[in-house]
Amino acid sequence: MSQYAGTPAVARVRRARAKPDVPLAMRVQRLARAMWKHRWYYLLLIAPLTYYLIFRYIPIWNAQIAFKDFFALKGVEGSPWVGLQHFEAFFNSFYFSELIVNTVIFSLARLILGMPIAIILALAIHESRFLFFRSLVQTVTYLPHFLSWVIMLGLLLGLLSPSSGMINEMIKAAGGQPIAFLTSTAWFRQVVVLSDIWKETGWSTILYLAALLGISPDLYEAAEVDGASRWRRIWHISLPGIVPVIVLITLLRLGNILDVSFQQIWVLYSVPVYSVGDIIDTWVYRSGVLDFQFSLATAVGLFKGVIGLILILVANSVAKRVAQQSLF
Amino acid sequence: MFRSTNRDEWGFQLFVNGLLLIVLLIIVIPLWRVIMTSLTPLDVYMRGGTPMFQWPWEWSFAAYEQMLTHPTFPRATLNSVIITLCGTALSLFLTVPLAYALSARTLPGRRLIIALILFTFLFHVGLIPVYLLVAKTLGWTNNILAIIVPPAVGVTNVLVMMRFFEGIPEEIKESARMDGANDLQVLWRIVLPLSKPILLTIGLFYAVHYWNEFFTPILYLNDQNLQPLPVLLRNILIGQNFSEYVDYDVSRAASIESLKSSAVLLTMLPMVLVYPWIQRYFTKGTLLGGVKE
Numbered sequence: 001m002s003q004y005a006g007t008p009a010v011a012r013v014r015r016a017r018a019k020p021d022v023p024l025a026m027r028v029q030r031l032a033r034a035m036w037k038h039r040w041y042y043l044l045l046i047a048p049l050t051y052y053l054i055f056r057y058i059p060i061w062n063a064q065i066a067f068k069d070f071f072a073l074k075g076v077e078g079s080p081w082v083g084l085q086h087f088e089a090f091f092n093s094f095y096f097s098e099l100i101v102n103t104v105i106f107s108l109a110r111l112i113l114g115m116p117i118a119i120i121l122a123l124a125i126h127e128s129r130f131l132f133f134r135s136l137v138q139t140v141t142y143l144p145h146f147l148s149w150v151i152m153l154g155l156l157l158g159l160l161s162p163s164s165g166m167i168n169e170m171i172k173a174a175g176g177q178p179i180a181f182l183t184s185t186a187w188f189r190q191v192v193v194l195s196d197i198w199k200e201t202g203w204s205t206i207l208y209l210a211a212l213l214g215i216s217p218d219l220y221e222a223a224e225v226d227g228a229s230r231w232r233r234i235w236h237i238s239l240p241g242i243v244p245v246i247v248l249i250t251l252l253r254l255g256n257i258l259d260v261s262f263q264q265i266w267v268l269y270s271v272p273v274y275s276v277g278d279i280i281d282t283w284v285y286r287s288g289v290l291d292f293q294f295s296l297a298t299a300v301g302l303f304k305g306v307i308g309l310i311l312i313l314v315a316n317s318v319a320k321r322v323a324q325q326s327l328f
Numbered sequence: 329m330f331r332s333t334n335r336d337e338w339g340f341q342l343f344v345n346g347l348l349l350i351v352l353l354i355i356v357i358p359l360w361r362v363i364m365t366s367l368t369p370l371d372v373y374m375r376g377g378t379p380m381f382q383w384p385w386e387w388s389f390a391a392y393e394q395m396l397t398h399p400t401f402p403r404a405t406l407n408s409v410i411i412t413l414c415g416t417a418l419s420l421f422l423t424v425p426l427a428y429a430l431s432a433r434t435l436p437g438r439r440l441i442i443a444l445i446l447f448t449f450l451f452h453v454g455l456i457p458v459y460l461l462v463a464k465t466l467g468w469t470n471n472i473l474a475i476i477v478p479p480a481v482g483v484t485n486v487l488v489m490m491r492f493f494e495g496i497p498e499e500i501k502e503s504a505r506m507d508g509a510n511d512l513q514v515l516w517r518i519v520l521p522l523s524k525p526i527l528l529t530i531g532l533f534y535a536v537h538y539w540n541e542f543f544t545p546i547l548y549l550n551d552q553n554l555q556p557l558p559v560l561l562r563n564i565l566i567g568q569n570f571s572e573y574v575d576y577d578v579s580r581a582a583s584i585e586s587l588k589s590s591a592v593l594l595t596m597l598p599m600v601l602v603y604p605w606i607q608r609y610f611t612k613g614t615l616l617g618g619v620k621e
Binding site for chain 1: 336341345351354357359361377378422423425428432434435441445450451452455456457460461464465478480481510512515536540541542543559561562565566585588589592595596599600603604606
C-alpha cells in the first residue's frame with residue numbers, strides 16, 4: 001500500500017474524500033436529495049431498526065440498574081443509585097475467582113484441544129482421494145453442530161449414565177465401579193470439553209477447508225515434480241496456507257474467552273458440580289432470575305460484557321496488524 | 329520411481345482415510361447407541377441392557393408408540409412447529425429488508441447503521457436487562473412472542489445476506505429502475521427471485537435455531553401447555569415424575585431408557601430431514617461471506 005503513497009491517484013482520492021468547500025446549506029440540500037433518492041430503503045429500515053432499538057438498545061439502557069438498587073415497583077429509572085456497590089460485592093466475593101477460573105478453563109481447553117483436532121481433521125478431509133467417503137465424513141461430522149444441547153444431553157446419558165450408559169457398562173464389564181460422570185467434580189469438566197469438541201469440531205473444519213481450497217494447485221504440482229513426499233507437502237504447503245486462518249480463529253477465540261456455551265453448561269450441570277462447572281452466565285441466571293438479585297446479576301453481566309468488548313477489540317487490532325485481516 | 333510414489337500414495341491414503349473412519353465412528357457411535365436403545369424390547373433390555381446390534385425383526389417400536397399416543401408429545405410438537413414457522417417468518421421479514429437496504433452502498437447513514445448493529449453484536453449486557461424488558465416491561469410471560477421476537481435477527485445472517493445482495497449486478501437493478509420500478513419493487517421482482525439459495529439457507533438456519541430453543545421457553549413460559557419439544561425432552565430426560573409426560577405402563581413393553589431415547593430421536597428427526605438441504609448450500613461456501621473476506 002505504502003508504495004502508492006505519493007502518486008497522483010492517491011492524491012486525487014484524498015481530494016475527493018476531503019470535505020469540499022461548499023456552503024453548509026448546499027451540503028444539507030445535497031444530503032436531503034440523496035436521502036430522498038433512497039426513501040424506499042429508509043422505509044424498509046423502519047421495522048428492523050425499531051427491532052434493534054427495542055430488543056438490543058433498551059436492554060443496554062436497562063443495564064443501568066447495575067449501578068442502582070433495582071426495585072420492580074420503582075422501575076429501571078426510578079430505582080435509587082448506589083454507585084459501584086454491586087461491582088465491589090462481586091469482586092470481593094468468593095465466587096468471583098471461581099467463575100472466572102471455570103469460564104477461562106473451558107475456553108482455553110476448547111481452544112488448545114479442539115483446534116489441533118479440527119486442523120488435523122480438515123487436512124485429512126482435504127487429502128483423502130475417495131470423494132464419496134470424504135463427503136460422507138463431512139456430512140456426518142457437520143451434523144452435531146445443528147443439534148441442541150438438550151439432544152446432546154440425551155446422547156450423553158446414553159453413554160455416561162451410571163445405570164445404563166455404554167461407557168459405564170464397559171467399566172462394569174471390566175469389573176470396575178460405574179462413574180457418575182455428570183455429577184462428579186473430577187469428571188464434569190472433561191465431559192463439557194469433550195462433548196463440545198464432539199459437537200463442533202466437524203463444523204469448525206469449514207473455515208480451514210475453505211483456506212485449503214484457496215491454495216494454488218500449482219504449488220502442489222511443483223512440489224510433486226520436485227519429489228516432495230505427501231508429508232512434506234502438508235508441512236510446507238498446506239499448513240502455511242492455513243496459518244492466517246489459524247491466527248484469526250485463535251484471536252477470535254481469545255477475544256471471546258469469557259463466552260462459554262451457556263446452554264451447554266446449563267443443561268449439563270447440577271448442584272454437586274457448581275464448584276467446577278459454574279460459569280459467569282449461569283451464575284447471572286441463577287442470582288438474577290431465581291434469586292431476584294437483579295442489580296447484582298446485571299453488574300456481573302455488564303462486567304463480562306465490558307471485558308468481552310475490550311478483549312474482542314484488542315484481538316481485532318492485533319489481527320489487523322499480524323494477519324492484515326480484521327475479524328469483523 | 330513411479331512404483332515407489334504409488335506405494336507411498338497408497339500408504340498415505342490408507343492412513344488418512346483410516347483417520348477419517350475413526351472420526352466417523354466417534355460421531356456415529358453415540359447416535360447408534362440411542363437408536364438401538366429406543367428399539368430394544370423390554371425383555372431384551374431387562375436381560376442385559378442395550379445390545380450393540382439387533383436385527384430389524386427384533387426391533388420394538390413400543391417406545392415410539394407410547395410417546396406419540398400420549399397427548400403431551402404431539403402438543404409439544406405443535407408448539408415447536410408454531411414457534412419455528414412464526415419465528416422464521418419474522419426473522420426473514422426483518423433480516424431481508426435490513427440486508428437489502430444496507431447493501432445499497434450509496435445510502436446516507438449506512439456506515440452508522442452498520443456500526444450500531446455491529447456494536448450490539450460485540451457488546452452484550454447479559455441476560456437480566458433483556459429479561460426485565462421481555463418479562464416486566466412487555467409482560468410477555470406465558471406468551472410465545474417472548475420466544476419468537478427477541479432473538480429474531482442474527483447479525484451474521486444480516487451480513488451474509490448483505491454480501492449476497494451486494495453481489496447482484498447493479499445493471500440488472502438499474503434496468504428495472506429505468507422501467508419505472510422503485511427500490512421496493514426492485515427488491516420484490518428482481519432481487520428476491522435471484523436470492524432463493526441464500527433465503528433458503530438463512531431461513532433454515534433461523535428455523536434450526538427456533539426448533540432447538542429451550543432456554544427462553546423455560547425462562548418465560550410457565551404454562552406446561554405452551555412448552556415446545558426440547559423443553560419436554562429435557563423434562564423427560566431429567567424428570568422424576570415421568571408419568572406426566574408419557575403413559576408409563578409396563579405392559580406396553582418399553583423401558584424408561586427406550587422412552588427417553590425415542591424422545592431424543594423424535595426431537596432430532598425434523599432436523600435430520602432438513603439437514604441435507606442446508607448442507608447442499610453451506611458446503612458451497614455460501615456462508616463464508618459473513619465471516620469476513
